[in-house]
Amino acid sequence: MKIMTDTFHMEFVFRPRMSSKLLSGILYLFQNGEQINEIVAVSSRRNKQFWGSWNSSGGLIPPGDWTVKTEPLKNLSTPGVKTGDSNSPSWFYEIAPFTREMSNGVIRGDFGVHFDGNAPGSLGCVCPRSLLGWQRVREFMAAANAVGLAVVPIKIRYLQEAA
Numbered sequence: 616m617k618i619m620t621d622t623f624h625m626e627f628v629f630r631p632r633m634s635s636k637l638l639s640g641i642l643y644l645f646q647n648g649e650q651i652n653e654i655v656a657v658s659s660r661r662n663k664q665f666w667g668s669w670n671s672s673g674g675l676i677p678p679g680d681w682t683v684k685t686e687p688l689k690n691l692s693t694p695g696v697k698t699g700d701s702n703s704p705s706w707f708y709e710i711a712p713f714t715r716e717m718s719n720g721v722i723r724g725d726f727g728v729h730f731d732g733n734a735p736g737s738l739g740c741v742c743p744r745s746l747l748g749w750q751r752v753r754e755f756m757a758a759a760n761a762v763g764l765a766v767v768p769i770k771i772r773y774l775q776e777a778a
Contacts, residue, residue, distance in 0.1 A: 622647055623759040625683065625728075625769040627656060627741050631666040631675060632776060637735045638664050639744060642728075644755045652755065654748035658771075660736030666773070669739070670717045676726050676739045677715055678771045683728055684709045685760035685767060687753075694733035700746055705730070708756055710741075710769065728752060728769075741769070 629640030642656040659668060659675045668674030687706035697705045707727045714724030730749040731742035743749045759767050
């Protein structure tokens with residue numbers, strides 16, 4: 616499979632802050648240099664979405680450049696991945712590298728893109744909140760896979776609070 620990734624890429628943009636509510640960001644999907652979708656998505660859980668939480672277990676996915684495998688792990692029974700809809704499969708697209716060491720020595724990893732099933736939020740994965748959003752991600756990944764791409768890049772970008 617090709618590793619060329621310039622025709623497909625993703626970007627998750629979020630404004631970290633402390634909140635007792637689950638906060639959402641936007642997962643942007645790009646194809647051939649054009650934005651084709653923006654999907655409401657989350658990373659982490661309420662009370663763990665603050666600036667720097669990526670340095671601790673269960674916090675936001677760490678910022679930076681990653682890749683997402685276009686071939687999903689399929690039909691998982693993990694509660695946090697299940698869609699509860701027979702027309703929308705419980706798939707998990709792995710984010711690589713598998714682990715990263717944070718500046719404080721904490722190892723974070725096992726991230727993916729999957730539907731936000733079970734309890735709201737994730738342990739750092741990027742999760743579309745709606746079944747329609749999840750369907751758009753699956754279509755995007757299938758299109759990338761169909762042209763022979765093994766991975767697509769994903770940029771994780773966090774915005775600072777306005778002063």
